[in-house]
Amino acid sequence: MRWPALLFAAALAIPILAAPFANAQTSLRGLIERAIREEELAREEAARRARSDAADYQRRFWERLFGEIAFKELTRLAQDGDLQAQLMVGRWNESHGHEAEAVAWYRRAAEQGYHEAQADLGRMYAQGKGLQRDPALAAEWLGKAAAQGLPRAEFEFGQMHLQGTGVPRNEAQALAWLRKAAEQGHVEAQWKLGTLLAATSMQARNDEEAIRWLRLAAEKGHTQASSELALMLAEGRGTPRNEAEAFRLFEQAARQGVAEAQFHLGEMYAAGRGTPQSESMAIVWWRKAAEHGSREAQYLLGVRHAEGRGVPKDPFEAAWWLRKAADQGDPRAQYRVGLAHLQGEGVAKDPVRAHQWLALAQAAGHAEAAEPLKSLEATMTSRQIDQAKALAREWRGRFEAAGGARPAAR
Numbered sequence: 001m002r003w004p005a006l007l008f009a010a011a012l013a014i015p016i017l018a019a020p021f022a023n024a025q026t027s028l029r030g031l032i033e034r035a036i037r038e039e040e041l042a043r044e045e046a047a048r049r050a051r052s053d054a055a056d057y058q059r060r061f062w063e064r065l066f067g068e069i070a071f072k073e074l075t076r077l078a079q080d081g082d083l084q085a086q087l088m089v090g091r092w093n094e095s096h097g098h099e100a101e102a103v104a105w106y107r108r109a110a111e112q113g114y115h116e117a118q119a120d121l122g123r124m125y126a127q128g129k130g131l132q133r134d135p136a137l138a139a140e141w142l143g144k145a146a147a148q149g150l151p152r153a154e155f156e157f158g159q160m161h162l163q164g165t166g167v168p169r170n171e172a173q174a175l176a177w178l179r180k181a182a183e184q185g186h187v188e189a190q191w192k193l194g195t196l197l198a199a200t201s202m203q204a205r206n207d208e209e210a211i212r213w214l215r216l217a218a219e220k221g222h223t224q225a226s227s228e229l230a231l232m233l234a235e236g237r238g239t240p241r242n243e244a245e246a247f248r249l250f251e252q253a254a255r256q257g258v259a260e261a262q263f264h265l266g267e268m269y270a271a272g273r274g275t276p277q278s279e280s281m282a283i284v285w286w287r288k289a290a291e292h293g294s295r296e297a298q299y300l301l302g303v304r305h306a307e308g309r310g311v312p313k314d315p316f317e318a319a320w321w322l323r324k325a326a327d328q329g330d331p332r333a334q335y336r337v338g339l340a341h342l343q344g345e346g347v348a349k350d351p352v353r354a355h356q357w358l359a360l361a362q363a364a365g366h367a368e369a370a371e372p373l374k375s376l377e378a379t380m381t382s383r384q385i386d387q388a389k390a391l392a393r394e395w396r397g398r399f400e401a402a403g404g405a406r407p408a409a410r
Contacts, residue, residue, distance in 0.1 A: 078105065083114040090120065099130030110141060119145035119153040126156075126166075139166030146177060154181035155189040162196075175204055182213055190217040191225040198232060207238025218249065227253040227261035234264070234273065247274030254285060262289035263297045279310040290321060298325035299333045306336070306345075319346030326357060329399055331364035338369065342376060351380055355388035360395065 071092065077085035090105030103124050109117030122141030125134045139160050145153030158177030161170045175196065181189035194213035197206045211232055217225035230249035233242045247268050253261035266285035269278045283304065289297035302322035305314045319340050325333035338357035341350045355376055362369040377385060 083109045083112060083117065087114065087117050087120070090117065094124075094129070099124070101130075103130035110144075113144075113148075115145040115148040115150045115153065118142070118148075119150055119156070122153070122156070135160070135166030137166075143167075146180075149180075149184070151181040151184040151186040151189065154178070154184075155186050155192070158189070159192070171203065182216075187217050187220045187222050187225075190214070190220075191222050191228075194225060195228055198228065198237070207232065209238075211238040223253040223256040223258045223261070226250075227258050227264070230261065231264060234268070243268070243274035245274075254288070257292065259289045259292035259294040259297070262286075262292065263294045266297065266300075283310050290324070293328075295325045295328035295330045295333070298322070298328070299330050302333065302336065315340070315346030317346075323347075326360075327395075327399075329364070331361045331366040331369075334358075334361035334364065335366045335369045339372065342372060351376060352384050352388045352391065355380065355385065356391040356395070359388065359392050363392075 074085050074092075075089055078089045086105050086109040090102045090109070093099070093105065094102035103121065106117045106121040106124065110121045118141045122138045122143075122145065124130055125141060126138035127133065139157070142153050142157045142160065146157040154177045158174045158181065160166050161168075161177060162174035163169065167173075175193065178189050178193045178196070182193045190213045194210045194217060196202055196210075197204065197213065198210035199205060211229065214225045214229040214232070218229050226249045230246040230253065232238055233249070234246035235241070247265070250261045250265040250268060254265045262285045266282040266289065268274050269285065270282035271277065283301075286297040286300050286304075290301050298321045301311075302318045302320075302325060303309075304311050305321065306318035307313065311317075319337070322333045322336045322340070326337045334357045337347075338354050338359075338361060339345075340347050341354035341357065343349070347353075355373065358369045358373040358376065362373055380388075
């Protein structure tokens with residue numbers, strides 16, 4: 001997780017910590033130790049609640065925590081070899097944009113074996129802050145901190161094994177490190193471990209264990225974990241089906257802005273699962289999810305507007321949402337956008353654009369796109385077909401560069 005999404009929990013301690021201590025080394029020592037103890041709670045809070053002003057918040061925190069005189073004393077302690085003070089001076093410099101200076105302090109403490117500094121130095125290498133990005137060195141330093149049992153380092157090291165970043169990709173190692181962090185109460189690790197164990201693509205899939213970890217993270221307020229736990233409860237995976245509890249968890253996460261939960265909550269309303277059926281409430285939540293970027297919700301809204309189900313029939317609104325889903329790689333939406341351009345429904349009638357989208361849908365496995373595409377090509381010039389193919393290549397390049405992943409064609 002990134003620093004500086006910093007110290008929300010520590011803010012609660014500021015009125016206590018702000019007492020005069022400028023020349024009292026014992027007070028400064030207590031302040032340093034308190035700040036370090038609060039750090040992991042703050043990191044977990046940052047994971048649960050995105051904060052757009054994190055950098056400004058961090059600077060304000062440091063200005064209130066360490067006044068000018070106290071910071072000079074902190075620096076003196078660091079120069080005298082105090083590892084915790086070196087870590088804090090590094091973080092102060094990082095929060096104020098002095099990244100190279102931060103790296104120097106982190107390295108100084110890390111080379112003496114201080115696990116907190118090792119983790120921060122690894123993070124700087126991973127992000128390329130204050131030095132050249134180097135995934136291998138990031139893995140080396142995070143591995144050192146993880147070997148000493150630091151939960152956040154165990155989590156990041158597990159992630160690196162999962163992604164094959166700086167180390168060879170190794171699913172077993174990834175799960176082992178994530179489990180170590182999860183067992184120490186690291187909420188992000190609990191969520192990630194639960195998600196991986198529930199994934200159908202994982203060799204080590206274990207729905208029962210996944211439920212346990214997701215529930216632990218959800219109980220700590222992790223909204224993504226709540227959403228994924230709700231999905232397993234709704235499907236009866238790893239636990240008896242419980243639609244009422246699934247609805248409650250989806251609603252809880254949806255109200256926190258989780259697009260996946262908003263989409264599934266709409267599904268629950270539409271089907272009357274765990275709650276009385278309500279088409280209007282389904283539309284409300286699908287719209288929220290669509291506005292948050294859910295391509296499933298965008299597709300459904302487009303279809304509903306095209307067919308006039310639960311909303312007024314509106315080909316322009318339908319085309320708007322279908323195009324958004326199509327741009328995110330949904331082959332069903334691409335097929336419908338292609339037909340819309342072919343027929344001029346809600347968009348300009350354009351055989352080149354129609355060919356582009358129908359060809360993309362067919363390439364993604366949407367079987368129904370083949371027949372209208374073949375019929376369309378028979379009416380087009382070779383120049384028009386070449387233009388359509390060029391547009392499809394351009395779209396595919398942008399999509400792949402953005403790391404897009406297609407849903408399965410239906």
